[in-house]
Structure formats: C-alpha cells, structure tokens
Amino acid sequence: MKKRLESLLIETLSKLVAEAKLPSDIPMKGLIERCRDPQHGDFATNLAMTLAKPTGMNPKVIAELIIENLPKDPLVRDVHLAGPGFINFFIDPKAQFSVIPDILKAGDRFGHSQRGQGQRIQVEFVSANPTGPLHVGHGRGAAYGAVVANLLAAIGFEVEREYYVNDAGRQMDILAASVWLRYLETFGEPVVFPSNGYRGGYVKGIAEALRKAVGDTLRHSAEAISKDLPPDEPQGGDKELHVDALVLMAKSCLGEDHYRTLFDAGLNSILEDIREDLSAFGVHYDAWFSERSLMETGAVQRSLDRLQAAGFLYQEGGATWFASTRLGDEKDRVVVRENGQMTYFASDIAYHLLKLEKGFDQIIDVWGADHHGYIPRVRAAIEALGSDQKKLEVLLVQFAVLYRGEEKVQMSTRSGEFVTLRELREEVGKDAARFFYVMRKSDQHMDFDLELATSKTNENPVYYVQYAHARVCSVFRQLDEKGLTFDGQQGLNELSLLTEPHESALLVTLSRFQELIEQSALQHAPHHLVHYLKDLASELHAYYNAHQFLVPDDALRNARMTLISAARQVIANGLRLLDVSAPETM
C-alpha cells in the first residue's frame, strides 16, 4: 500500500513538473510514512513542506496543488491537507484486510522478499580465538550475527556465514605451552605455571586427553625446561618475556612434528567445543576459514606483494610498514616485524583480499566494539588493494554486562573465572538468551539480567511473545471441546466483520511486517524486529481480553479466527528469524 501511494505521488509530481508548475529537481523517494496517530489517517507525506524552500512557495498551496492533481484510487478513501502542510491519506478498510490472505497464502515465507535481488553477502561473526570456550561476550556477537544473516537472507540476499579461525599466532602458542605444562603435570612433573598462561580447567582436560592419545612421547623434565627461562612476573620478571621463552623452549624440545601434535590437540579440542556450543545456540556456518591456511597458501605474501606493487609498503627500523595514513588511518602499521614474523594485521589484509576475490557484493564483519580502532586500517588495506572499501561494513557489538538481579556478575578472563556461553544457555535457555541478546541496539552497552531471563513471569518479554503464540494455538484446540468448527474460506469472505478498534490495530500492525523486516535487515538492526513482536503480542493479548473468539455466530467466529491465525503466523515467522521457538502450549 505504501508503495502504491508512493507511485501515485510520483505520477502526480511528474505531471506537475511536465506542466512546469513545479521545478524538475525534486526528490522522488522516501515520500510516504505511516502516521503514528490514527486521527491523521493511515499514511502521510511531508512533501509539500520539503518543497516549500526550493520553490519559494507556501507549503499549503503546494499541498493543494498536489491533492488536486492526485489520480483517483479506489483504495484511497480520503486525502486531507493538515497542519503546516501534511497530506494525510485515509485508506479504505478493504485494503487493510488484504494482508490476511497474503499472510495465509505465503505462510512461513510471509515477510520474505526479493529486495536483495540475489546479491551475495558474506557475514563473518564471532571469530573468537580458539584459546578457550566461548564466553557470554561472544554470545551477543553470535546471536546478533546470526539474526542479521537470517534477516538478509529473508529479503533476498544470498548470504554466506563464516567463522574466521585464528589458528595461528602467539596466543595459540601460549595455549599450546599451557597444555604442555598441564600434560607434564599428569606425570607428576614439578611444573611452575606461567602467570600469563591459560589457567582454565579445560586446559587440564585437553592435557589428559593428549596423554591418552600419545602416552609419554611429549614428556620432558620440567626442571630442565624452566631452568633457563627468564623470570616470571611473580619472581620480579616480565611475564610476556617469560611465556614467549617458554613457547620457544617447547618448540625446540619437541621438534616441529611433536609441537604440531601438541598445538593441534589444543586447537582441535577447543574448536570442536566452540562448534558444538554454537550449534546448540542455533548458530550455523557455511564456512570455517583458517588463518593458518593464509600462510600456507601464500596468500599473505601475495597480498603484501600487491601492496608493494601499489607502492604502499616501505622499510623502517628493520620492519615492513603499510602506509595506511595515506588512506585515512591515524598511523602507519607494521605488517612484517623486525624478526621477520608477519603481524596479525598482515593476515587480516590477506583474509580481506580473499573475501574480495570471492566476488561478494558486500562483506560484513561483526566485531567486538573494543576493536573499533581497527576499522580504518582495514579499510585502508582494501582501498590499497584496489577495491572499493564501501563493500566492507563493520558492525560493532558491545559487550553485555551480566547481572543477577541487582548484583553485577564479576568476570575475569585471566583467572579463567568467566561465565561461558554454555553456562548462560544452561541457566536461562537458548530462547531467552537469543531474545535478550538482540533485544537492544547492538552497538549499545546492555545489561543482561539473568534473573529476568529465567523468570517465568510477566516481566519476561520472551515469554510474553511466546505466550501470545501459544494462546492462539490454544484457541484452535478449544474448538472441538466447544463443538465448534473453523471454516477458513468463510473467514476470508467475512473479514469485513472485523470492525473493532482492536481488530483494526492488529491489521495495521500485520501489514507493517514486510517493511519492518526489510528495515531491520538493511539497517542490520534486529532489535526493531524484537520490538515489533512485543507490539504485536501486546495487541493480540489486548484483543484476546476484549473479545471472545469462539462465538456461536459462524461468520464472526471464522473471521476472527482467520485474523488470529494470521497473527500467529507472523509471530512464528518473526521468532524463527530470531531462532527463538514458537511453542504451541506453555
């Protein structure tokens, strides 16, 4: 309907321009908006006011000119000039009913569209280092990324979901060293654990599994290992130097093959855990991309060659630098260190080069908000590689702060005392976790109240929406008991009986769903969908309390049940996009 009005307006404007009653350079999009207040009709345009300035005409005069020239449309009941120059449209009620057969016909696919026209988008999200289990901070990125991907797919984009596995680099080496020490402990070796190592209990589990798999082939004397290491922080040394030396010691003691065995034991175990965890959280990927493969296939070297050829690399202080300041970054960045090692950023340049080469129309990276300073250098890299940096969209997700009622839940990664995503899921359930994570604007700090998420009371928005769905299902189950029947065809024929304000409100809300999905998807803003579902549920609950559905009058009963059946479908569709269940009973 919105589009229909828009085309009416465009037709009118074109005519007026052709007749030289209006200048030709006037905007022709985003003309129509929904009215908040029903007194103002169903739709409105502020066109006359926006034209007042460029034309130098009185907005009311322009509005009248437009109204006079507006073509007749059987679905437009009335057009008013109001306020300082708004043009209000009153839609024929018949037009509002048409959404019901649309919903029932499209079923699970209602709300989907072809807006994306099959354009390819890659959404990369979570991508947490496989050095430990996912924690609640990752959970928000997981829920957000998954829903954004669902939304984009629903409006006709071809979406690929990818996890970037940081299976190379210093942190992974530290994990390997940590596993090694725990492994040695199982033989009773007197190990002194580094203060910068991974202390989580899961490391011991990996070590025990490793011992079962390889026996004592990786065993060395703990005393011999620690003998020549620089002192750790508690001993007045530098914890970074200490742990780096430990990693080197592990590599030299074990040799390349054995070190790889150790390294992969940690990597594979944790990655497997992450996969399972995400899967249980309803998050599924099309691809798991290995950072290590970037080195092995020479992609990193190739991307550096590209930058070199484009004249963006230079040597200084023994390191190789990328001149990102020339493309808007704050300072130039090292890509190859003095010791010859590639930086993480070098891998990331290669990673983005490959993304671009895969031909995506758009690349979306979902990052923790603490990485925002990283955006300019990645954009600079894309630009330097000769691509359009507008193809990259970085979506930032703020961490959630956990509360248990009034009390903040303390978290510390170092000591391993963080709340894992798995624990959260076990405590509040997948549905509540998913719903709560995307309820707030993603780049906004949020408080996640565990007590609220678990409470089975009216305070809990998840249950509120699910309950609306279950209620409709329950009404349908009541038919038999009451000796009544439901005739869907008659319902569709008798929709004009739905004249109560509660019914009109529901119809308007249902007709908004399609554009709401588009808006949520294009703005990468799932919270709009959550708020919509709360609104829809609220209207359904209010309707339920105000009117009886299972009335003796066949025509009215069938019409009302057709309406609530459509509402149920829309709630179910919305919840499925969030990957929250739509229970039939509660």
Added chain:
RNA sequence: GCGCUUGUAGCUCAGCUGGAUAGAGCAUCGGCCUUCUAAGCCGAGGGUCGCAGGUUCGAGUCCUGCCAAGCGCGCCA
C-alpha cells in the same frame, strides 16, 4: 592529550535516519479470573530528551562548544 561511541521517566531501553501532543516494559498506586491459558488485560501518576548555543516552517534526531561515562590509541591478537 587525540579518536570513536553513548547520555531520553526512579530502573532497563525504543524513538521508523528532520515531522504533528516524546513512547514501551519494570517499579509505584488502583481495578479485572463461575466465560477461549491471569506467563494475560484495563486505568493513574511519573520528562528542562546531559548543558549552552546554532541551522529551519519544524530538532530527542543535523552542526559547534562544554560536562559526564565507556572503548581505542603496540613490531599483541
């Protein structure tokens, strides 16, 4: 110090990218279950949209300056 983000009801947050009288939930107070699930509904109170300017027919929304909070500013990842 510089950069990014945020500041809306007692609390948690929306506010459809500049529109008409700023909304919701919770909390507080008052009502509704012999009738389709009370995990629900109806009503009341509650606001200098951080502060001060500016842009225009119109600003919570845009621009500037302050104030406050968070994050970032490695040859870490």
